[in-house]
Amino acid sequence: KAKKLLHTSDNSISEIAVAVGFDNFSYFSTLFKKSIGVSPKDYRDQNDTT
Numbered sequence: 001k002a003k004k005l006l007h008t009s010d011n012s013i014s015e016i017a018v019a020v021g022f023d024n025f026s027y028f029s030t031l032f033k034k035s036i037g038v039s040p041k042d043y044r045d046q047n048d049t050t
Contacts, residue, residue: 002016002020005019005020006044007047013040013044016040017029028040
């Protein structure tokens, strides 16, 4: 769900972290990077189609 929101939403990464159930942005970012291989910001930048 976080990947979809990063790709389709203009919300901040912190807001997306909260939306998917994380209170701690740093923890969300760490787990995202472990799972996907890049940080949420880098994922968004790589998948930005606008």
